[in-house]
Amino acid sequence: MDARERLLDAAGSLMHERGYEAVGVAELCARAGVKKGSFYHFFPSKQALALEVIDRTWSTTRATVFADTFDVDDLPAVDAIELYGQRLAERLRTGADATGQVNGCRFGNFAVELSTRDEVIRARVAEVLGEMAAVVGDSLHRDVEAGRLRRDLDVDAVAAAVIAHMEGLMVVAKANRDPDVLAGLGATARCLVA
Amino acid sequence: MDARERLLDAAGSLMHERGYEAVGVAELCARAGVKKGSFYHFFPSKQALALEVIDRTWSTTRATVFADTFDVDDLPAVDAIELYGQRLAERLRTGADATGQVNGCRFGNFAVELSTRDEVIRARVAEVLGEMAAVVGDSLHRDVEAGRLRRDLDVDAVAAAVIAHMEGLMVVAKANRDPDVLAGLGATARCLVA
Numbered sequence: 001m002d003a004r005e006r007l008l009d010a011a012g013s014l015m016h017e018r019g020y021e022a023v024g025v026a027e028l029c030a031r032a033g034v035k036k037g038s039f040y041h042f043f044p045s046k047q048a049l050a051l052e053v054i055d056r057t058w059s060t061t062r063a064t065v066f067a068d069t070f071d072v073d074d075l076p077a078v079d080a081i082e083l084y085g086q087r088l089a090e091r092l093r094t095g096a097d098a099t100g101q102v103n104g105c106r107f108g109n110f111a112v113e114l115s116t117r118d119e120v121i122r123a124r125v126a127e128v129l130g131e132m133a134a135v136v137g138d139s140l141h142r143d144v145e146a147g148r149l150r151r152d153l154d155v156d157a158v159a160a161a162v163i164a165h166m167e168g169l170m171v172v173a174k175a176n177r178d179p180d181v182l183a184g185l186g187a188t189a190r191c192l193v194a
Numbered sequence: 195m196d197a198r199e200r201l202l203d204a205a206g207s208l209m210h211e212r213g214y215e216a217v218g219v220a221e222l223c224a225r226a227g228v229k230k231g232s233f234y235h236f237f238p239s240k241q242a243l244a245l246e247v248i249d250r251t252w253s254t255t256r257a258t259v260f261a262d263t264f265d266v267d268d269l270p271a272v273d274a275i276e277l278y279g280q281r282l283a284e285r286l287r288t289g290a291d292a293t294g295q296v297n298g299c300r301f302g303n304f305a306v307e308l309s310t311r312d313e314v315i316r317a318r319v320a321e322v323l324g325e326m327a328a329v330v331g332d333s334l335h336r337d338v339e340a341g342r343l344r345r346d347l348d349v350d351a352v353a354a355a356v357i358a359h360m361e362g363l364m365v366v367a368k369a370n371r372d373p374d375v376l377a378g379l380g381a382t383a384r385c386l387v388a
Contacts, residue, residue, distance in 0.1 A: 022215055103310060104309070111366075112303055122371070126370045129370075160366070161381075164363050168357075169358050169362070170362075171362065172323060172354070176320045177309070184355060194385065194388060
């Protein structure tokens with residue numbers, strides 16, 4: 001991994017663990033094994049680094065946990081949502097086993113910490129939340145077309161509620177240091193489509 | 195208001211607007227009109243100040259928006275939850291009209307920013323979230339007893355899901371700078387009790 005990649009990697013981990021404000025450029029460089037003076041050779045600002053962390057995290061998340069649930073042929077959307085909640089719980093559990101902490105949602109954390117203070121990061125996180133809801137919505141639409149869900153379901157409203165619920169479960173899981181809270185996502189999704 | 199009260203007031207506002215880490219003791223003292231040197235005469239630490247802000251905010255919230263919805267005689271729990279969501283939207287709208295920002299949930303903000311870094315604040319916020327769910331649960335229990343909701347409803351699970359959903363809507367409202375997101379709470383609550 002080159003120095004730029006190592007900085008992205010360090011920022012992804014450290015900001016997930018402790019937030020944006022609490023992690024400084026010096027610490028990022030130390031973790032990445034990069035000379036402090038060269039940070040600005042790779043990124044114009046900590047904000048620019050965080051934006052690239054957000055974009056990469058969403059690309060990876062889209063291609064892994066989202067693809068492994070919402071893009072699976074013939075898996076009903078509600079089962080996919082349930083599986084998604086279980087996988088998020090597993091990820092939180094893996095993190096908790098390693099660090100004793102529940103770090104919560106990488107996107108929600110940025111949204112809560114920075115939305116009132118960094119308009120560029122706020123807008124980018126809002127887009128990602130919208131893209132997440134769109135993936136869930138596509139999956140629900142396929143079920144409506146296949147006759148597995150009722151025709152008059154407000155798919156966009158349900159998809160938005162599922163993502164909001166996921167974010168809220170992440171807040172509660174983090175506050176209670178309890179990864180299993182995420183497993184509740186499927187039950188709520190079943191209520192929302194009934 | 196004496197100096198101690200003014201510090202609590204300043205911390206409540208500034209930390210809601212920008213978070214805990216981003217607001218320093220010097221700024222709190224300046225806003226409160228208190229000499230910087232005297233901060234530690236009133237509070238042993240910024241953490242101690244934040245804990246008192248959390249306790250007071252919950253006391254006030256319990257006695258106002260919670261009492262005005264969940265303690266109203268003969269108001270069905272689901273209507274109370276819907277009203278609660280509408281009132282939270284109104285509060286966010288008032289804040290947005292004044293500052294152009296959506297500050298989100300005072301408790302959720304602390305949970306997200308500090309749960310991995312401050313065990314005392316994490317534990318206190320977790321308690322508050324539990325107490326919020328208990329108020330919602332009491333209201334649902336009364337409806338079950340009155341025969342307005344089905345006997346086999348898992349009241350504690352629904353109450354926890356309502357509070358988690360509220361927190362998630364707050365995250366999305368903050369990210370999208372859109373107070374109206376909170377108005378979705380009632381619709382989800384209706385699904386959860388159906």
